[in-house]
Amino acid sequence: MLKRKLTVVLGILVLFSMVLSACAPAALPAAQPAAPAVEGEASWWRTAAQTAGCEGVTLRGISESTPPSRYAADVLAKAFEAETGIKIELEATSWDEMYTKAINDMQAATGIYDFVYIEQDIIYQYLANNYLTNLTQLLADNPELASPDFDFAKFTTFIDNFKDAEGNIYGVPMEAFLKVYLYRKDLFSDPAIQEAFKAQYGYDLAPATTHAQYRDIAEFFTQYGRDNGLDLWGTTVQGNTGHASSFYEFFESIAPTFGVYNWGINMDNWKATVENGGEMNSDKAKEALAFWVDMLNYAPPEATASTWDEVAASFAAGRAAQGWVYGENAAWIATDPDRSRVVGNVGVALPPVAEGVMEDAESGVGYIGYYDGGAFGLPVSSKNQLCTLLWLQYIGQESVQADWAIAGSRIVMESTYDDPKVQEVDAKVDGYYTLMKEAGPLFRGAPPFPFHAALREVVQPYIWKALSGELTPAEALDQAAAAADAELVNLGYGQ
Amino acid sequence: MRSNRMGWALLAPTLVILAVVGFLPFFYVLYVSLFDWNPFSNQLGMQWAGVNNFRRLVFDGAFLDSLWRTGLFAFTSVTIELALGFLLAQTLVNSFPGRTIFRTIYVLPLVMAPIAVGATWRLLTIPGFGPIPYYLDRWFGIDFRLATYADQAFITVILMDVWHWTPFVTLTLLAGLTAMPKEPLEQAQVDGANRWQVFRYLTIPMMMPVLLTVIFIRLMDALRIVDEVFMLTSGGPGTATQFIGIHIYRVVVPKTDYGYGSAMSLLVLYFTIVLCWLLFIALAQVGKQRE
Amino acid sequence: MADTKTDSQKLVAPVQHKGRRGFLPIETNTFDRYFISVILWIGVSLLWMRFLEAMIPLWVSTVLCLVLAIIIIRKG
Amino acid sequence: MKTSTLRKTFGWIGLYGLWIAMSIITIVPIYWMIVVSARSRVELFDAPTLLITSFYAPNYIKPLTDPVFQRYLVNSLIVATSNALLVTVLALLATYALSRWRLPGADNIFFWTITQRMAPPAAFVLPMFLIYTRIFKIGDWTMFDTQIGLILLYCVFNLPFAVWLMKGIMDGVPVELDEAAFVDGANRWTVLTRVVAPLVAPGLAITFILSWIFAWNEYLFAANLTSVNARTITTGLAAFVSVTGTNWGEMAAVATVAILPALIFLVFVQRYIVTGLTFGAVKE
Structure with a gap:
C-alpha cells in the first residue's frame, strides 16, 4: 500500500521533472521574439x-x-x-x-x-x-x-x-x-483649509520654504486628518529603521537643507567629528536630525517601516499632505490612476531650506537636495x-x-x-521636468567617497536608533561621528 | 561483508559532494579570515592579518551584542516551541474525530519558504494596512509599531519563529510518542502514579533521544536564522533584531569586509559546533544508558 | 509500517559513539580527543586575547594548550 | 461517575477549543496573504478587513503570464525534484554502507556531515561564487547560473539530514534479511533495491519530502549563484519589491503561487511525515 503510493508519487514527480527539463531549454528562445531581418541596406549598427x-x-x-x-x-x-x-x-x-x-x-x-x-x-x-x-x-x-x-x-x-x-x-x-518636495495641491488650495490654517498660524498656507513652515503644515494636516477621521498625515518620512534608505534621506536630503554637506565629513582630512574638523555631529546636523525625527510625529504610522518605495506608495495612497519623494515616482503618482489616488493633485516644489543654504547652492558650495x-x-x-x-x-x-x-x-x-x-x-506632473531642468544644478549627488558603502554601514545603525527613539538625535550623531572616525582610520583614510 | 571497499564505494558519492561543495568553501573562508580584505579600503587586495581579525572580534561590541541577542532568541523560541510542541503532540497521540484535518492544517507553515514567511508576517504587521496593528489598536488600545519599538519587534520575531517551526517540533515529538512502548505507562498507572509522576519519571526519560534530537535541529537552525527576519524587520529597529546571521550578512555583503566577516562567521560556527557537539555527546550518552 | 506499532519498538539515540574511557567524563575515541583539544585551544586563545593578552603574549596560551592537548590525546 | 463524565466533556471542549484556535492561528497569516494578493495597489491602504471584497486579477495574471516568471517556476521544480531524488538515493547508499560495514571513523562522519549545515550562510556566498565561477568550469561553461550547481549545493544542506534520518531506520532492518537473500543467490545490488529499500520506504519518503521542501524554499544561495537562466521562484519574490511603491499585491500573489506546489505535495504525503520524522530514534 505504502509502497505503491510512494511509487506513484515518485513516478509523477520524476516524469514531471523530466518533462520540464525537456521543456526548459526550448522555453528560453521562445521567450524572446526572433530577430526580424533588417530590410533594405544594412544599418550602421548591423555593419x-x-x-x-x-x-x-x-x-x-x-x-x-x-x-x-x-x-x-x-x-x-x-x-x-x-x-x-x-x-x-x-x-x-x-x-x-x-x-x-x-x-x-x-x-x-x-x-x-x-x-x-x-x-x-x-x-x-x-x-x-x-x-x-x-x-x-x-x-x-x-x-x-x-x-x-x-x-x-x-x-x-x-x-x-x-x-x-x-x-x-x-x-x-x-x-x-531629483528628490523633490511633493505636496497635495487639492489640500493646499482648499479655501476652507487655507482659512483654518491662516487662523491658526497667522500666515498663508503655501508650499513650505523654511523648516518651521514645513513643521507647521505637517502639524496642521495631521490634526486635520485626526479631526476629520481621515487617513491623512502631515508628511512622509523615509524612516525605515533597518534599511539604508533612512540613512540616505537624512544625509542626502535633510542634512543639506540645514547646511550640512557631504555627510558632514571633512574631505581634507577624512574626519567626521567636530573635534577633528568634521561636521557630522555639529549643532546644525543635530538640529537637522532633531527636526527630521520630530517629523515622525506627523507622519503615517508606516513611516518607520518605509523605504523609498513605501514613501512613494504612502504619498500615492493619499496618506500624506507633503513630503520628500524621489522624482522617478513623480510621473506615476501624478498620472496613473491604477496605482495612485492623488492623480492630478500633485504639486512639485523645491524643498524647504535653512538660511544661507540657497546661497551656498547657487554658488556651488552646497546643495539643497539629492540628484x-x-x-x-x-x-x-x-x-x-x-x-x-x-x-x-x-x-x-x-x-x-x-x-x-x-x-x-x-x-x-x-x-x-x-x-x-x-x-x-x-x-x-506640475512641471517636474521643468523644475529638473532649471533647478537641477542646485541639487547634487552623493559625495565622491570611495568608501561609500563601508562607511554607510557603520553610521546607519545610529540613525536607526535615533528614529526608533533608542537614542536622542544628539547622542546618535555624537556616537555616529565617533564610529565614522574610527572606521575611516580602519579603512586607511585620515590616519 | 569482510571487504570494506564496497562500503566505502557506497559512501563515496556522499563524501565527495560534501567535500567539494561543503569543505572546500570552508577552507576558503578559513584562509580569507586571516587577511584584511575590503575592496573599499585604501589598500587594495588582500593584506596578511594573521589572527588580528579575531583579536578585533573579541572586543567588537556590536558583534558580541548580536551574538548575545541571537542566543537569547534561539533559547527563547526553542523553549517555547518545545513546550508548546510537547503539549500539542500529547493531544494528538490519541485518535479523535477531525484529528487528520487539524494535523494537515497545522503542518502548513512547515512548507513555506522562510522568505515567504517573513513576507507574510510583514504583511500582517505592516502599519497602515496590516490587521495586527489595526486590531490591537482598536480592541486593546495598544500602539503596535514593529519598526519603532524594539521589544515589540523582538517578540514578533519570536512569535513568527514559533509559528513557523512548532509544527515541526510537534510532529517529531508525536512520532516519538506514538512509538513509545505502552506497558510501562500502564504499569505505572496500575501502581497508582499520578499524571505528573508518569510524565516526569517515564515519558520524559523515554522521550529523551527524540527531545535531544529536536533541540539539536532547532537550535542549529535558529542560530543561523536570516531570511525571515530580514524580510520582516531587516534587523531593525536599530539593531534590536539584528541576529548574527544578519550581522554577518551586513559585514560581508554591503560592507564587503570579506576578511573580518569570514572571521566572524568562523567564530559563530565555532560556537554552534561546540553547542551542538555537547548535545550530540548527550544524545550518545542517553543511547548508552539505554543499552 | 511504523504506524503499526509493536511492543518491541523502543526509542533509542539515533547515533552511536564508541570509544575508551580516560580521565575525561565521557567515552572518547582518538578523533574526539583531537577535537576536544582543538576546541579548547580556540576557546582559550579567544579568552586570552580578550582578557590576558595585554599582560601575557598569546604564544603562552598556545604552549599551554599544546601541553594540555598532549595530555588529553594520551590519557583522555 | 458524574464528575468523570463532566471532566470528559470539558476535556473534549478543551481539546477541540485548542485545536480550532491552533488552526485559526495557523491559517490567518496565510489567509491574509491571499487577501492582500487579491487587492489592487490603491485598495491596499483601506481599513484592514479580513474579507475578500474584490479580486484584482492582474496581481496573478501579470507574473503568471510572464515568461521569465514561468522559467523561475520550472527551474524551482527541476532543482527541488532533482535534488530530492539525488539526496534520497545517496542517503540510501550511504546509510546502507554505514550500517552494514564497520568503517573506521564512521562514528565521526555523522557529526561532521551535520556541521556543514551549521555555518552562517552569508560568509559562504563569496567562496561558493568563486568556486562555481573559477574552479568548476569547462571552457566557457561554469557552474554559475546552472541548475546542476544549485542541485549539488543543496546536497550540502540536505544530505546530512538525510543520513541522520535514514541511519536509524536502516539499522532497524535486520542483517539476517540480507544474509537470507545472499543465500538465495542475490547480489549486493539486488539486496539493496529489492530487500532493503522497500523496508525503509517511509524513511525514503520523508527524506524526499524534507529535501524537496528545503530546496524549493532556499533563498540566499539561489539568489547569489544564479543570474538569468537558473533563478528559482523564491528569488523571484525579491524582484517584485520594486522601486515604484513596493508591489505588495503582486508579491503576495507570487508568494501564494510559490507555496501552492509545496502545499499540494504536502497534503498528498503528509501521513508519512509523522511516521518518518523520528530521525531514527524509533527502533524495532
Whole structure:
C-alpha cells in the first residue's frame, strides 16, 4: 500500500521533472521574439556589429528593477537585437542584490556581466578599484565602432558624476532624477483649509520654504486628518529603521537643507567629528536630525517601516499632505490612476531650506537636495567589450530618450526636455521636468567617497536608533561621528 | 561483508559532494579570515592579518551584542516551541474525530519558504494596512509599531519563529510518542502514579533521544536564522533584531569586509559546533544508558 | 509500517559513539580527543586575547594548550 | 461517575477549543496573504478587513503570464525534484554502507556531515561564487547560473539530514534479511533495491519530502549563484519589491503561487511525515 503510493508519487514527480527539463531549454528562445531581418541596406549598427564580430553574441547585464531598467530590458534590448543580432539579457533585481552580485563579479573578475548598473553614489568605489572600462578611451581606440548618433556632449551635466579626474567617462547615464518636495495641491488650495490654517498660524498656507513652515503644515494636516477621521498625515518620512534608505534621506536630503554637506565629513582630512574638523555631529546636523525625527510625529504610522518605495506608495495612497519623494515616482503618482489616488493633485516644489543654504547652492558650495541616478558601465572583466560598447551607445542615442523618459520619469539629455511628448507629461506632473531642468544644478549627488558603502554601514545603525527613539538625535550623531572616525582610520583614510 | 571497499564505494558519492561543495568553501573562508580584505579600503587586495581579525572580534561590541541577542532568541523560541510542541503532540497521540484535518492544517507553515514567511508576517504587521496593528489598536488600545519599538519587534520575531517551526517540533515529538512502548505507562498507572509522576519519571526519560534530537535541529537552525527576519524587520529597529546571521550578512555583503566577516562567521560556527557537539555527546550518552 | 506499532519498538539515540574511557567524563575515541583539544585551544586563545593578552603574549596560551592537548590525546 | 463524565466533556471542549484556535492561528497569516494578493495597489491602504471584497486579477495574471516568471517556476521544480531524488538515493547508499560495514571513523562522519549545515550562510556566498565561477568550469561553461550547481549545493544542506534520518531506520532492518537473500543467490545490488529499500520506504519518503521542501524554499544561495537562466521562484519574490511603491499585491500573489506546489505535495504525503520524522530514534 505504502509502497505503491510512494511509487506513484515518485513516478509523477520524476516524469514531471523530466518533462520540464525537456521543456526548459526550448522555453528560453521562445521567450524572446526572433530577430526580424533588417530590410533594405544594412544599418550602421548591423555593419558595426559585423565589424566587431558580435553577431550572435549574448550580452549579460544587471540592474535594479526600476521602470527605466525594465524599459531598457523590454523595449531597447529587443530593438537592439533586431538591429544588430546581439542578444541582451538584462537581469533586473532588487537594489541590495544587484550590488552584491555586481561587486562579486567585478571583484572576482569572473566576467559574468558585460554591463552593470552604476548608481551615482557607488561610482567612486568602482573607480578606486579599477572595476570599470574607460569608455572615452575605448571609443577613441575603436573609431570604426563610434556611432555618429552618440556623443557624450549631448548628456546633461549629470554625466560629470561618471568622470574620473582626467575627464574620462566610465558610464552612459540611463536614469537621473531629483528628490523633490511633493505636496497635495487639492489640500493646499482648499479655501476652507487655507482659512483654518491662516487662523491658526497667522500666515498663508503655501508650499513650505523654511523648516518651521514645513513643521507647521505637517502639524496642521495631521490634526486635520485626526479631526476629520481621515487617513491623512502631515508628511512622509523615509524612516525605515533597518534599511539604508533612512540613512540616505537624512544625509542626502535633510542634512543639506540645514547646511550640512557631504555627510558632514571633512574631505581634507577624512574626519567626521567636530573635534577633528568634521561636521557630522555639529549643532546644525543635530538640529537637522532633531527636526527630521520630530517629523515622525506627523507622519503615517508606516513611516518607520518605509523605504523609498513605501514613501512613494504612502504619498500615492493619499496618506500624506507633503513630503520628500524621489522624482522617478513623480510621473506615476501624478498620472496613473491604477496605482495612485492623488492623480492630478500633485504639486512639485523645491524643498524647504535653512538660511544661507540657497546661497551656498547657487554658488556651488552646497546643495539643497539629492540628484540621483545611474548609468550603465562596462566592467573591465567583461569578455565582450566591443559588443557592449555598441549597446551602450545604442541606449545613449537621442532618438530613444523621449519614450524612455515617459516610461521612467528620467532625463539624461538636454534635448529630451524639449521633446513634445515629454512636455505633455510635464504639464501633468506640475512641471517636474521643468523644475529638473532649471533647478537641477542646485541639487547634487552623493559625495565622491570611495568608501561609500563601508562607511554607510557603520553610521546607519545610529540613525536607526535615533528614529526608533533608542537614542536622542544628539547622542546618535555624537556616537555616529565617533564610529565614522574610527572606521575611516580602519579603512586607511585620515590616519 | 569482510571487504570494506564496497562500503566505502557506497559512501563515496556522499563524501565527495560534501567535500567539494561543503569543505572546500570552508577552507576558503578559513584562509580569507586571516587577511584584511575590503575592496573599499585604501589598500587594495588582500593584506596578511594573521589572527588580528579575531583579536578585533573579541572586543567588537556590536558583534558580541548580536551574538548575545541571537542566543537569547534561539533559547527563547526553542523553549517555547518545545513546550508548546510537547503539549500539542500529547493531544494528538490519541485518535479523535477531525484529528487528520487539524494535523494537515497545522503542518502548513512547515512548507513555506522562510522568505515567504517573513513576507507574510510583514504583511500582517505592516502599519497602515496590516490587521495586527489595526486590531490591537482598536480592541486593546495598544500602539503596535514593529519598526519603532524594539521589544515589540523582538517578540514578533519570536512569535513568527514559533509559528513557523512548532509544527515541526510537534510532529517529531508525536512520532516519538506514538512509538513509545505502552506497558510501562500502564504499569505505572496500575501502581497508582499520578499524571505528573508518569510524565516526569517515564515519558520524559523515554522521550529523551527524540527531545535531544529536536533541540539539536532547532537550535542549529535558529542560530543561523536570516531570511525571515530580514524580510520582516531587516534587523531593525536599530539593531534590536539584528541576529548574527544578519550581522554577518551586513559585514560581508554591503560592507564587503570579506576578511573580518569570514572571521566572524568562523567564530559563530565555532560556537554552534561546540553547542551542538555537547548535545550530540548527550544524545550518545542517553543511547548508552539505554543499552 | 511504523504506524503499526509493536511492543518491541523502543526509542533509542539515533547515533552511536564508541570509544575508551580516560580521565575525561565521557567515552572518547582518538578523533574526539583531537577535537576536544582543538576546541579548547580556540576557546582559550579567544579568552586570552580578550582578557590576558595585554599582560601575557598569546604564544603562552598556545604552549599551554599544546601541553594540555598532549595530555588529553594520551590519557583522555 | 458524574464528575468523570463532566471532566470528559470539558476535556473534549478543551481539546477541540485548542485545536480550532491552533488552526485559526495557523491559517490567518496565510489567509491574509491571499487577501492582500487579491487587492489592487490603491485598495491596499483601506481599513484592514479580513474579507475578500474584490479580486484584482492582474496581481496573478501579470507574473503568471510572464515568461521569465514561468522559467523561475520550472527551474524551482527541476532543482527541488532533482535534488530530492539525488539526496534520497545517496542517503540510501550511504546509510546502507554505514550500517552494514564497520568503517573506521564512521562514528565521526555523522557529526561532521551535520556541521556543514551549521555555518552562517552569508560568509559562504563569496567562496561558493568563486568556486562555481573559477574552479568548476569547462571552457566557457561554469557552474554559475546552472541548475546542476544549485542541485549539488543543496546536497550540502540536505544530505546530512538525510543520513541522520535514514541511519536509524536502516539499522532497524535486520542483517539476517540480507544474509537470507545472499543465500538465495542475490547480489549486493539486488539486496539493496529489492530487500532493503522497500523496508525503509517511509524513511525514503520523508527524506524526499524534507529535501524537496528545503530546496524549493532556499533563498540566499539561489539568489547569489544564479543570474538569468537558473533563478528559482523564491528569488523571484525579491524582484517584485520594486522601486515604484513596493508591489505588495503582486508579491503576495507570487508568494501564494510559490507555496501552492509545496502545499499540494504536502497534503498528498503528509501521513508519512509523522511516521518518518523520528530521525531514527524509533527502533524495532
